[in-house]
């Protein structure tokens with residue numbers, strides 16, 4: 258189960274580099290649950306924040322974690338949902354007792370805000386691998402998701418106003434988070450009137466770009482009992498992948514959530530109706546819609562109507578991204594760890610004004626790549 | 642697009658060199674599996690359905706827009722000078738899909754289902770890159 262959680266500083270921390278985000282988050286996660294650093298015998302990271310030292314073997318050395326278990330699974334933003342699944346299995350199998358997961362990125366301070374539309378490659382550069390079939394065409398990160406949104410609209414009549422509803426709801430929660438990057442309320446019209454970045458996605462359909470880091474301490478049920486904070490039990494976790502590059506997405510209106518969701522629910526012995534709050538990867542508004550449908554919170558093609566009904570809003574029956582999400586609060590490149598941290602805060606009753614009353618079961622769902630690799634983790638307040 | 646190639650250049654490898662060389666001759670290829678009949682792009686050393694070694698087939702070059710976006714912001718050269726432009730997933734009439742640009746039509750007039758046909762630009766010697774325009 259997840260015993261400790263820690264966030265570094267966000268959304269902007271110009272004095273921290275990527276590694277310092279890892280370290281600060283780790284220090285806070287250890288302090289959160291009272292685990293001693295020397296007790297960690299598993300290390301998990303995804304690397305990928307662009308700093309050379311950030312790769313998991315180097316981080317294990319830098320942090321000096323003398324582990325008997327390491328996992329460097331890198332599936333983009335969903336890496337950490339995969340990590341929890343793997344770490345829980347490793348602990349159950351006795352490979353280790355206490356796993357540290359860390360993430361850190363100084364993306365905003367280092368690179369500015371051009372990531373989503375900065376282009377992937379330089380003019381005249383020779384490109385190898387599968388991306389050689391996409392690089393000549395000038396697609397952007399936003400453009401990849403936009404093609405999914407476009408197809409969803411074509412097949413199901415989903416509207417920009419329905420997608421905008423998602424951004425509006427998440428901003429409502431961001432207003433309650435003093436650290437969130439954007440806190441002023443927005444309306445559906447604000448989203449629709451914001452600049453088009455890649456049709457049909459507007460600026461306010463896109464997540465923010467920030468600095469930030471997070472850490473988790475995952476340990477045995479036995480150890481967790483003696484720790485400072487109540488643990489969040491991993492009730493069910495599963496991940497699946499359909500493609501990596503967007504041109505290879507087999508079906509532009511269905512992602513791997515449709516495969517890993519049912520497995521996670523089955524392992525937990527639960528259904529979508531049992532979930533009290535969801536923390537979803539909201540890189541773009543369309544990402545949320547695809548995860549909702551994939552996990553079965555609504556039928557395929559019904560996501561637009563579902564969000565219009567207000568389920569995801571504050572006071573709804575399925576409050577989503579209660580920390581303000583990637584759309585309004587913080588998105589340092591790979592947001593998956595924040596979904597897990599906010600889930601744990603909700604289950605502990607530590608979410609302040611954004612607290613979902615009597616939250617007992619939370620679901621975190623990460624999307625990595627271009628809706629490519631999806632990881633689902635169902636967490637519970639009580640021992641299963 | 643008769644100007645000099647300033648975009649990223651596909652790095653031809655063991656399989657893709659056949660594909661790009663065909664493009665330089667004005668031919669669009671896809672792959673078909675002799676064992677199971679599966680058709681695929683991008684080209685690979687194996688059939689993604691059954692694992693056998695696929696064969697090359699020449700496509701008609703006609704297809705339809707399966708989905709698309711209009712890129713209105715891109716800071717990277719040379720694309721920033723070409724905004725707005727259409728990035729699309731084109732479904733060939735033989736089945737396989739590929740990413741490309743749809744040109745020769747105002748971006749706002751592109752829609753899903755639009756019939757398009759291939760043409761090629763030479764990125765470097767032996768590397769012809771497929772683009773599409775409305776039929």
Ligand SMILES: [Zn+2]
Nearest residue numbers: 674677688691
């Ligand atoms: Zn085959």
